[in-house]
Amino acid sequence: MSNFLIVNLVVVQAHQLLFLEIGQHPSNCHLDSDAWSINQKHFSPSSSVAVRLLQTEQYRDEVREFSTRILHKLSTFGSSFSIEEQFLAKNRTTTISDDLSGFVIIVWTLDVLEDFLDQVVLLQRRAKGTIFILSHQHCHTAQTDLDHILRRLWTQFSTFNIILQTPCSCNGTKIYTFLPFERVDHSWGKTLSTNTQPKPLLKFHDLNQFPLQISMFSRYPYVIKPLPKALKANPIYSDLSHSKGFGGVDAFILGALAKRLNFDPQIVENFDEEPFGRILSNGTAVGSLADVVGRKVEFSSNGRFLKDYGTGEIEFVSAHDSDQLCMAVPKAFKVPVWKTLLNCFSTASWCAIGAVCIVCIAFWNLIRPSRNISQALWEVFAYFAGVPFKLNPSYSQFLFLTSCLIFNLIIFGIIEGSFFTSFTTTTFYQDIDTLEDLYESGLPIATNFWFLVEDDKSDLMARLKQRVVGTEHDPLDLVAFHGNVATLARKQDLELLIPTKYSDKSGTPLIHTVSECHTTVLLADILPKDSVYYDAFNWVVVGLFEGGFTSKWYRDIIDSLVVEDSVASYRPDFAPFIQKSTDCKVEDDDLWSLYQMYFESSSPLTVTMLQEGKHFLEVRKFTEGIIHKLGTFDHTFLVQEKFLGNNCTNTTEYSTPGQVVTVWSANVLKEFLDRQVLLFPHRAKLGALYVIAQAPCCGGTKIYVHLPFKRVENSWGATLSLDASQVLDNFEVITTSVHNLNQFPLKVSMFPRYPYVIKSLHRSLRTNPIYSNLTLSKGFGGLDALILRSYAEHLDFDPVVVDHKHKEPFGRVLPNGTITGSLGDVAERRVEVNCNGRFMLDYETDAIEFTVPYDTDKFCMVVPKALKVPTWxxxxxxxxxxxxxxxxxxxxxxxxxxxxxxxxxxxxxxxxxxxxxxxxxxxxxxxxxxxxxxxxxxxxxxxxxxxxxxxxxxxxxxTTLFYHDINTLDELYESNLPIVTDFWYLVEDDNSEVMKKLASRTVKTNGFPLYQVAHHRNAATLDRKQDLDRLIKTKYTSKWYPTGSIFLDTFNEVILDLVEGGFISKWYNDVISTLRKMTSTLDFTPATLYDMQAAFRVIAVGCFGAILVFLCEVVLKEMQK
CATH class of the missing domain: 1.10.287 (Helix Hairpins)
Incomplete structure (x- = not known):
């Protein structure tokens, strides 16, 4: 018996696809009210419906009769509809495209539907509408056949929430639906049959850990692995399982999508030369773009420019960021110091100076006693140059020479000031700042991505395009290190790479970003065209962008990478071998397993041979054996040989993550060390002292290691002798962590400095549990002392405070090279750390290092407060x-x-x-x-x-009124106040005209400059203050350590935790607020004579005026008599 089948199909916008299967006669079908109530809900959003009859030569009348019943039912939905009849044509593939909000397809059998699906694209992804399919179906095969067609519709057309009904069969009351995100054993997708209305339509807000193919490739800093160290402890970034361990803003967006929509991302990495991909001239797509176009992946998580890529097979989700495409060019060269002499005056000024000199020579020749021109020339030159010569001038000559003296002082003062500026300021030639300047420079443009800006058809861009050349190397490396090309790059990339990668040791950038950028572009992710996941993914991305998460993630990553780069340094391993005979045990498996673990992350290795004139052949032979064994660890090597002699340098030629030293005897090694030959950098790997020694030619497999923080009776330090097997069982036994110093007495420099290091806290803070115990800070309070307490508490050491009594406790480097104050203590390693926060500046010594900055402060001018306006x-x-x-x-x-x-x-x-x-x-x-x-x-x-x-x-x-205060630097200059300070060098890199004029006013101080400003009111000064109006310069505040200090990394970790936890700002604000309370009491002040002087002056003026009038009257009367 033939049966009828009704099928309902729902698309991504919740519009449904309805399949109906009928048998021999439509009158036998059960089109009950319950089924049509479901259909009515399906069609409720559809304002118009297209009805299509898919016909074959047989059963045309039956299909038409059933469609009549369907149209009668559809007319009750309140939607307009049209009807169309189509016949299957062989060997023709077409696509049905309809803009209607709903459509209905009626077909006779499932086989006919399969034929139509093979040749006619009936269902479009995210299509709007409903399809009715009429087919012949038997009860015992219904479940299998319907499951097959539902799976095909999902896999081929990505349609979902399909409802099927067989009203003309024995299962006429059943409803079939396909759930693609249901897991059954080891496969996905399940066909569900029920006699009632199916569960709510499938939403893409919960994919039930469905595995989605996602394209994502590593791209610094948007997709990186691992995260910067500063972010690893942040709870926001602690769980990267949803992004498969990747960090960066693109990876974080993928993680948010996976977490919110509950799917399992299957990362498909692309290792093409152009991982973003593009469409080639022959129409072929490459890179991750090809993966999306070919629907190998459902989503590409690497943000790319929102532009036309020459294909209609992709769609963009909403943009989550913007960027600019700019030209990167070599940084202009530094201006040589000698050219400052020429630059201190303009060309016209030099000509005028020369003319004045000539006129002076001629005039001097006229007024001097003898008319010898050469003598006159020498005397004027000597006078201008300051060369003494004997002369008894007349009165006229004296006046002329006085004017020459003033001229000389002005000109040479400017020249000397220019030299001073030159030696204290790094100046550069004119940078390339416009695209026209770039064209005139003649630099070729090395880039493979000019197509990103080729939409600009201007004449200038056409000329620049002629300069474009391809490159197989990193173009930014060519720009920075060769300086002979320019390239096209993203501005955000340059803002990160220039300070972290493309700067020299002094921090001078090697690349300059042209200010005139080509265009501003939006960044977005892509999906295949008509992807069923589009709406859900777009909804999440819009929420992330509007909530500010994308910008926060980007800034966090960038800031952390910059901070990490600023504190990064080599942390090498050091393992000296002491050889005493040629019969050495170098084949021991335990020994070399130990060294394989030891140097696991250290490549390349530097192998250093220390030679003393004898046995150098034996040392070389042994070193060859060492290199051969270490070569099995897949390491690269740098080999150097040092001889003990007068010309032996005190530095190593290579600074690599790993160091191996071979020497004939311990005495030779001791002699090298006595001559202060630096064999390896100070700081070891991971904050541990990785220094081990072995004597394989006499001590066998024994390993010797020194533990400096182990207490032995009344001394510190112990040397252990261990077998290689013991070390393999417990590798940490040969490492000394600086995270736990076992109450080691550590010398620290700290001196009282209000309010950062104070001896007596305010009473309101003493009862606070946070500040009640100052034992570890040796009784000191204040921000710097509390940081020292945190160091000592977290690293478990006993601080021994060295209080420096120098006149300048911070210290500085004198012209003769002597280092004073606490700076000298650190540079000469008398202390391990200075706890008084100071500015991160160049202190003209390489013997110190800074921790990460933890606070900022401002340099401002302090001037006397304007006087009160008198009452009168x-x-x-x-x-x-x-x-x-x-x-x-x-x-x-x-x-x-x-x-x-x-x-x-x-x-x-x-x-x-x-x-x-x-x-x-x-x-x-x-x-x-x-x-x-x-x-x-x-x-x-x-x-x-x-x-x-x-x-x-x-x-x-x-009301207390004051005269106008000095609020700008120009007003300060016009006030003619001298600037009493010893610290003008902190702001001397400001080359503005007003700063040059102010610099000429600076004088040294012998006392406390703020006291002179406040009480003498005859000077201004430069000081740290956060609330004055005119900001001159902002500097980072940090601690400093001896260069190569082994404690730097661990102290940095403590400071980062304190900054991120907000402790730094809280401690400072607590101390400052309590100190203000101590001085905030108000006293009533009665009116003084000064306040009442107006009344007295009026009386005095009146009396004086009356006396004058009286005297005038007396005089007049006398005159009348």
Whole structure:
């Protein structure tokens, strides 16, 4: 008996595909209301439906009759629909493309559906619509056949949430659905049949650990392994299982996708020469782009530029970052010091100076006693150059020579200042900063990625394209180390690589980024075209970008890599062999297994032969055997030979991660060490002292190691003798970790410095448990002392504080090379660390190293506070000058007018009456109406003016006003204040014009400069302060150690933990806030004579004026008599 089958298919947008299978007659099918209620929900988002009948020569009428019933049902959904009938044509492959929001396909049998699927692409990925399929089906094969078609639709078209129904069969009430993310034994995908509505449609928010093929390749710093050391302890980055152990922003995005959508990423790494890939001229795709185009992977996790790659088979998710494509060019050369003499004046100035010199020579020749031109030339030159010569000048000659002296001082002062600047500042020639400059430089452009900017059709880009050459080497290496090419690079890459890889030992960059970049591009990941995972992946990426996670991840990685590079250094291993005969045990398996473990991560190895004139053939022969055995460990070697003599250098030619030394006897080794020949760098690997010794020619397989932090009775240090087998069983026995110093007495330099190292904490801090125990900091408080306490607590050592009493406790390098203060203690290794944080500067010695920075501070100019504005000046300040003039004119006008309208024409009487009325003195007077109106206006005028003046006095007694403060460096220069400081060299690398002018004002100090600024008010100074307005320079604050200190790495770890945990800022703020409380008490201050001086001055002026008037009147009367 033939049956009918109804099939529903749901696509990624939750639009469904409905398959219906019917048998001999459509009237036998069960199209019950429950099934159609499900279909109605499926079609609810579809505003229009296309119905397609897939026909063969047989059963056309039955299919049409069934479609009539389907259309009748569809008409109840409230959607518009169209109908189309298609017949299968052989040997023709077509694609049905519909923009309708829903579509229905009806077919007779499953075999016909298979034929249509072979030739006609019916289902598009993420297609919108519904498909009805009519096919013949038997009950006993229904489950197998339906599972087959469902799997094909998933694997070939990536359609999902497919619902099938067989209303015309014995299973007419059953509903079949395929769950692609259900795991069954060792395979994926499961067909589920049920008599009720299936479980909620499949969402791509939980893939049930489905294995997805992901393309990702290592690319620094976006995909790296392992993470920088500073991030490994961060809980945010502690679990990298979802990104398969990779770090970097691209790997973190993949990890977030895998964690949120619950899938298992299967990494497909691409090792092509161009891992990003591109489309070749013949249409072939290469690299990871080919993996996506060919659908070998579902997602490429390496962010790439959002641009047209010449293929329509990929889609971009939302952009998660942006970058710029810029040209990288060689850094301009340093300007030679000698050229400073030429650069201190412009060409016109040099010509003017030369002309002045010629005029002076000619004028001197005219006014001197004898007219010898050569003598005149020598005398003027000697006078300008400061060469003494005997001369008794006349008055006119004296005036002329005085002007020459002033001219000489100015010119040579500028020249000497230029030389000073030259020796303290690194200046460069003009860098290439525009694309036009790049073209004019003639540099070829070595890049294989010019196609990324070829959309720019400008004339300049066309000219630059002619300079493009391919390269098989790293183009940035060519730019930095050969300096004869330019290249195209990402700006973010350059910002990281220049300070970490392409800088010399002094920190000077070897590459310059052209300021005029080609374009700004967006970075995004790609998927295959119409991928079913697009919406889910895009949803997660948008959330990460909007939440700021991508930018935070990138900054964390970049900052950590820069910090790690700044503290990175070689940490070599050292293993001397002491040979005493040619019969040496070099074939012992345990011994060489030990050395294989020992040098596992150390390549290349430096092998050094120490020769003393005898037995050099035996040492060479033994060394050949050592190299042969070590060569089996897949190591490379650098070999050097040193002879004991007067010309023996105290440095090693090679600094590699591993060092092997062969010597004939211990006495020879001791003699080399006595001559301070440096055989290996100070710091050993992993913060441990990896120094072992062996005498294979007399001691057999014995290994000797010294443990410096082991206490033996009343001394420190013990030498152990161990068999190779013992060491193999417990390899840590030959290492001395500096993470636990066993209360070793470690000398540290620290001196009191308010508020960073203080002896007495404020009372409010003493009861705080955090600061109650200062034993490890030897009773000192403050930020630097608390850092020392953390060192001692975490590394378990006993700090022995060396307090330096030098006048300059920080110390410096004197011109004769002597090192003073705590700097000398560190440089000469009298202490292991200086705990007073200081600026990370070049202190003109290579004998110190800095830890990682843990704080910043600012250098600012400190000037005297402006004086208070005297109270009496408030009277004049209550109106501006124009207002005072208007008021005076008004008073004169009122007096004249009053004189005209009063009964009697007595001038003095009129003046007195008007004055009395304006100041409020009672006057006996009965005014007329016109006088009343005039005097009323005068009263209003009086109220306003005197109200303003009285309000000014109220403000004066309730507000402290100051004159204008010095708030800019230009104002400081104009104030003519000398700058009293010994530390101007800290900011002398600022070559601005105002800094040059200020530098000429600097004077040395013999006392406390801040005291002179505050109390003498006749100078300014340079000091550390975080709250002043004008910032000059920002420096890192750090600790310092002797060069090669074995404690640097472990102390760096402690500081990084303190900084990341926020302890540094908390300790500093706690100490500062309590110190402020000690000085924040307010006292009431009564008004002083200074505050009341305005009243007294007014009285004095009035009395003086009255006396003058009285005297004038007496004189006038006498004259009248």
């Amino acid at each position: 000046r408030m009277l004049s300040n209550c109106f501006n000058v124009l207002s005072w003039l208007v008021i005076l004119c008004m008073c004169i006008t009122c007096t004249v007018f009053w004189y005209l309208i009063r009964p009697t024409r007595n001038v003095s009487k009129a003046i007195w009456e008007m004055y009395s009325y304006l100041v409020g003195i009672p006057v006996r007077f009965t005014p007329s109406l016109d006088q009343f109106v005039f005097l009323t206006s005068c009263m209003v005028f009086n109220v306003i003016i005197f109200g303003t003046i009285q309000g000014t006095f109220v403000t004066d007694f309730t």
